[in-house]
């Protein structure tokens with residue numbers, strides 16, 4: 001993939017851009033195999049590849065510059081702003097939105113936040129696309145509610161120009177640090193959710209709930225989990241760290257008892273809505289801490305699926321799983337280092353198969369799906 005911003009030394013976020021894609025894949029696979037060197041794997045499957053560009057469904061743009069000439073992109077460590085509107089990782093649909101947002105910011109008087117001076121109001125623009133419907137979700141991250149009335153007054157014209165903006169909100173983030181989002185979300189449209197569909201499963205994208213950023217590879221990951229689980233013929237499973245329910249909803253059959261646990265109540269609301277649309281009745285989604293939920297249960301299902309944040313599932317949940325000994329564990333991870341540590345703790349399990357999913361091309365990051373079976 002060619003990136004003019006990279007060539008000009010303006011953005012180096014894709015550290016592996018100069019490495020040919022096939023070599024990127026073999027380096028990732030080698031990294032994974034090295035991490036798992038002391039853990040015997042019965043079957044290594046071929047890595048799943050990503051489109052090389054336009055694969056992201058989400059842009060997180062730092063707003064800088066002046067109110068008359070705002071800049072959307074990022075800040076170098078030295079504070080120099082870089083315009084990232086032409087980043088080739090974004091889909092074509094973002095171009096018109098970025099172009100319309102610059103004059104909109106000026107018209108609405110949303111002064112970009114200046115980190116050094118701690119002044120200004122608009123910190124970030126978050127834009128997400130549903131590949132299924134083509135609709136977009138736009139979020140303004142503001143320092144305070146001071147400019148909210150101005151933002152609301154200017155919005156109708158932006159909505160007329162960009163009817164694809166199906167959900168708009170303001171997020172209030174008063175902390176003077178590089179934290180992306182605050183707790184308070186103010187809806188600016190009645191609708192706050194984008195309908196997405198991966199494979200044949202309806203999913204929802206909404207503020208304050210995680211959604212995979214590479215929908216094509218995510219669809220392949222969920223379809224693979226569904227296939228592996230179907231082959232095991234299990235009738236009960238937990239989906240821990242379930243987000244909006246992508247894994248569980250793919251794996252569930254009408255007869256299966258599915259429990260999905262996730263800390264974000266917004267994500268759980270999405271998962272429940274999807275389950276209802278799919279007509280699944282034997283499901284239970286709840287907004288809880290995964291470890292607290294699991295350790296509070298006196299029994300386990302046949303299969304426990306985990307898809308934790310980068311920190312992994314940790315010793316407490318591993319100890320609990322060892323004690324309760326479900327037949328199968330399916331571990332999906334975006335950080336193979338913490339996954340390998342967790343798998344070493346799960347020594348009562350044998351590793352049946354492992355597959356790498358290249359969710360984050362041109363970087364060292366990747367997703368990995370591992371199936372574990374309780375030793376006899």
Ligand SMILES: C[S@@+](CC[C@H](N)C(=O)[O-])C[C@H]1O[C@@H](n2cnc3c(N)ncnc32)[C@H](O)[C@@H]1O
Nearest residue numbers: 210212241242243246262263289290307308309
């Ligand atoms: C890597 S994401 C996976 C989400 C989902 N499985 C998917 O495929 O989109 C990890 C999820 O864990 C959630 N999470 C973080 N800490 C948690 C906790 N202590 N208990 C439950 N969920 C948590 C996050 O909100 C996030 O949705």
Ligand code: SF4
Nearest residue numbers: 003005011013014087
């Ligand atoms: S993040 Fe975008 S702009 Fe930056 S190097 Fe990667 S492709 Fe280029």
